Amino acid sequence: MNPFLELGIRHEVVNAISELGFEKPSPIQEKAIPVLLTGNDDFVGLAQTGTGKTAAFGLPLFELLDFSQKHPQALILCPTRELCLQIARDIEKYAKNIDNVQVVAVYGGANISDQLRQIRRGVQIVVATPGRMLDIINRKAIDFSNVKYVVLDEADEMLNMGFQEDINNILSETPEEKKTWLFSATMPREVRRIAQKYMTDPVEMTVGTKNTGNANIEHNYYLIRAKDKYAAFKRIVDSTPDIFGIVFCRTKIETQEIAESLIKDGYNADALHGDLSQQQRDKVMKRYRDRSLQLLIATDVAARGIDVNDVTHVINFSLPDEVENYTHRSGRTARAGKTGVSLSLVNIKELSKIRHIEKIIGKPFEKKDVPQGSEVCETKLLSIVNKIQNVEVNDKQIDPFLPAILGHLQDLSKEDIIKRFASLEFNKFLEYYKHAPDLNINAKDIRGDRPERGERGDRRERAGSKGYTRLFMNLGSVDEFSRGDMLGFICNTTKISGKSIGKIDLKGVFTFFEVEDAEVNKVFEGFKDVDFNGRQVRVEVSGDGGNRGGERRGRSYGGDRRSSGDRNGRGGDRRTSGGRDRRSGGDSGFRDFSGKRQASKARY
Known part of the structure; x- marks a missing residue:
């Protein structure tokens, strides 16, 4: 018997999620679904991003709502446009075999008239960001008097983004007797206060330990002088040819500068920060999801709600000020049970912050060495060789051109041809890393030095x-x-x-x-x-x-x-x-x- 059926999910929904690749419930789904299916309790679920929280609260709604009625019965609040769209799309996919399910995504940066039109046509599930939802409420364009369930997804992120007052105003428009389900990756005091204010004896469940990171994430750090940070970062990227990562910076200016430097140096990279228009942001995210970009350079606020599959690395170019932000950053990789790497570039004064993060997340960081120039060259060369080895050859299309190709190459030996093909991409790396210094340091080697002073000057020099x-x-x-x-x-x-x-x-x-x-x-x-x-x-x-x-x-x-x-x-x-x-x-x-x-x- 399908394990989702055993949890109490109806056949139509199980068939739909099976087509999406759901084989067995994730830990948060296994714990939360039986409780939420009763519809009798407020609920607090603590679990990292990428652990399947959308299905944990989305699947029970199909058993609890009356889809013959066309008024809002469930409201799902989340911090960002990207997450809002993702949740709405996922719920629609889960409901493909159920009649009359209407879901609307309400978010800023899009035409509000279209969203109002969808609401007027009739919906049961509203997925919204707080700002746009409050705008629609103030227009008296939606009636929440029949709402039975309110879901606060990524509650800690909504509070970090300053939505406390908006959430209060929105919840005040919903009935007292509703049930509130709160999902969060961490449990800071602000989230605890929401639970105390809006919930009655909530059932609380935790997957893992509060504020800890995903067990499938490997945490590494590289100890370097601040002035060498960009050079070390490039070496790490060059020595990881298949990297598909998100690079976190502390400020918008740093984000843009790093992205521009990478573009100049020939990398597929772009920046994501608060100064971008919604159209620019959408364009960057589309390129990243399509994997036209290899590296997305982002601030913490701009990256909230990003849900992209198969991110291999999270790179902390600058460590965050808050430990909770480190947990959110690292949660962008190793989603849906996969593995990933979270690495940090630190100078000597930031070692204490690494130790503090270790204590909070309950996992040790492994100190790694920045690769030497010769190691980078070897890795890059083998990557080129693997590409040649694994390239798919279309004999039918290439055969007509073979005589001309062989004619041009007839004076070269097999070894010469191999050298020339490898050198097409490899020469620039050989030149760049020819006299590359060792960028690694040990804490005892630089005591009394001030490595961080060179950081800003290094960027100015570039x-x-x-x-x-x-x-x-x-x-x-x-x-x-x-x-x-x-x-x-x-x-x-x-x-x-x-x-x-x-x-x-x-x-x-x-x-x-x-x-x-x-x-x-x-x-x-x-x-x-x-x-x-x-x-x-x-x-x-x-x-x-x-x-x-x-x-x-x-x-x-x-x-x-x-x-x-x-x-x-x-x-x-x-x-x-x-x-x-x-x-x-x-x-x-x-x-x-x-x-x-x-x-x-x-x-x-």
Whole structure:
């Protein structure tokens, strides 16, 4: 007998989930489903992300709700748009063999009119993010008087994101006699307070130990000097050819800088942070889910609710401030019973934080060595050999071209051919790692040193201004560019390497970017007759050129030269609309321009 049937789930649902690959209940499902099926108790379930919580609360709802009625009977609140959509999709899949089940996903960043239309047509299950749900409640567009069950999924994350007041206001619209089911990965005081306020003698179940991580995750750390962090990170990535990871940074700026550096260095990477529009965020996530991206660089807030299968590694480029955030980060890998690796790049002063995290999650970290240059080269070479060995050959399509290929290669021995094919991808690694130093350190070797001081300076050096010319372009974030998109646009248009591009400063309707002095003319020539969405792209030297590229001041392509003169003229006035002196940035002529957003839009 199917184990889900033994738990009390009806045949139609079991048949649907069996097609999705459900063979036996996960621990949280096995514990929670029998209790929730009674419909008599409030419930608190503690389990890590990726352990099957959606099915744990979703499957019992099919037994408890009356699908002949078309009013909301269950409300599921979750922290992010991605998780909201994921839960709604999963419930619809579970219900494919049941008639009249209506589910609506309510979240910000999408057309509210479409969501209101779905609600008016009639729904039984509403899956929502707190902000958009409160908006719809305030419009008097939904009636929760018949809601029997409220699910708070990822409750700790919702509270971390500041939704406490929204949750209170939403729950106040639901009946007193409803049952509340709370699911969370950790149990901080704020979550405990919600349980005390809205629940009566809840049944509490824990899978694992509170606040601990997934048992299938391997926790490693690398002890390095702060100034070597990026170089060490690249070595780890290069020595793990099949990595499909999420890289966590502490700030939006760090996230963007790391992503840009990786793109310049030829990696499939992009950033996910709070400054992205919903459309940009969706585009990045689609590329990541499609595995067009190998590395997703993210902040803690931006990554909440991400549910992507088969993430092999979580990389803590910077350790989080809160231990709970480490648990959430590492929970992005080893989902659905699979294994994964959570690794952290730390300097000597952060060792105490590693020890603290070990105590909280109840698992030891293993110290790993950053691979030596020769080890990286060997791993990379073997990866190339494996690709050649495992490539699928379509004899029918390749046979017509074989005579020509063999003719070109007839003077080469088998060994020469192998060397040349391997060298196509391998030469750049040999060159890069030829004189690679040892990046590993021991705690006793650097006592008294201050490794962390070099961290910010190291990033400045990678994207510094010496030897670069600062340019202006009349495209910006309103044109749906992220900084990664802009880097790709510049490189594709001008045919110059990403390594020749320095800092990219993306504004609303324009962008500043730095280019190596030797490549400036290529940029001008590349953008000579370029249109973007019917608008001519204009590139010119920024008004703060100084000695760098100063001889090119005023040179531009596209647009009206008079507008350039207007900006340069205003550049002499360092006042802003707020009366503040902004000379420290050195580009006051354009900062004044950014304050006049509406006029800028009209001109571009």
